[in-house]
Amino acid sequence: MSLEFDEQLSYLQKPKREEISDEHFAVFEKAVETMEKNWGFINNLFKVLPLNAAQYIGFLDFKASLFNPKTCYLSDADKEMIGLVVSSTNGCSYCLTTHSDYLRGICGDPAWVDQLTYNYRAAKLTEKQRALCDYAYFVTVYPREITKEQVDKLRAVGFDDHEILEAAFVAGFFNYTNRWVSTIEPIANPGHYSHNR
Numbered sequence: 673m674s675l676e677f678d679e680q681l682s683y684l685q686k687p688k689r690e691e692i693s694d695e696h697f698a699v700f701e702k703a704v705e706t707m708e709k710n711w712g713f714i715n716n717l718f719k720v721l722p723l724n725a726a727q728y729i730g731f732l733d734f735k736a737s738l739f740n741p742k743t744c745y746l747s748d749a750d751k752e753m754i755g756l757v758v759s760s761t762n763g764c765s766y767c768l769t770t771h772s773d774y775l776r777g778i779c780g781d782p783a784w785v786d787q788l789t790y791n792y793r794a795a796k797l798t799e800k801q802r803a804l805c806d807y808a809y810f811v812t813v814y815p816r817e818i819t820k821e822q823v824d825k826l827r828a829v830g831f832d833d834h835e836i837l838e839a840a841f842v843a844g845f846f847n848y849t850n851r852w853v854s855t856i857e858p859i860a861n862p863g864h865y866s867h868n869r
Contacts, residue, residue: 776868
């Protein structure tokens with residue numbers, strides 16, 4: 673299936689193919705192929721973001737840098753867990769829908785992911801998972817109060833500085849995405865609600 677812009681999926685106007693360079697469109701098509709292979713559908717957000725194609729490319733590049741197993745330090749499960757805590761705290765329903773789907777696929781425990789999504793404090797977590805979740809919550813709610821204490825708490829449970837910096841990048845990334853996703857209010861794919869259950 674090719675990427676088409678034939679549905680109104682957000683508050684914004686639909687992208688126009690003629691305004692997207694062939695080079696950028698080829699990147700978007702590759703992302704679509706991966707989604708269709710892995711999920712059987714195209715994430716609606718990725719039909720909205722080509723409106724600003726160059727910025728979308730920048731987003732894809734940064735996201736890829738945070739989820740590259742060859743260069744990253746935290747597991748994808750840890751990063752998606754951070755994403756869920758941030759998105760739950762910010763009330764970003766689209767992000768909660770998609771990231772809970774991803775995490776269910778990684779861990780195979782839908783009930784645990786639901787608990788984490790509703791309130792991470794109610795979920796059964798390891799000491800390191802709880803520290804990551806506490807960190808993600810704190811930096812989302814209290815950005816003006818971040819001090820060395822947040823780093824020390826992560827170090828105390830065994831995270832090294834590479835992992836701490838990556839946790840900071842990931843928490844910042846999901847706060848960034850929550851802000852603009854909530855602004856444009858994309859429609860979540862129905863498949864995300866039932867997928868990986």
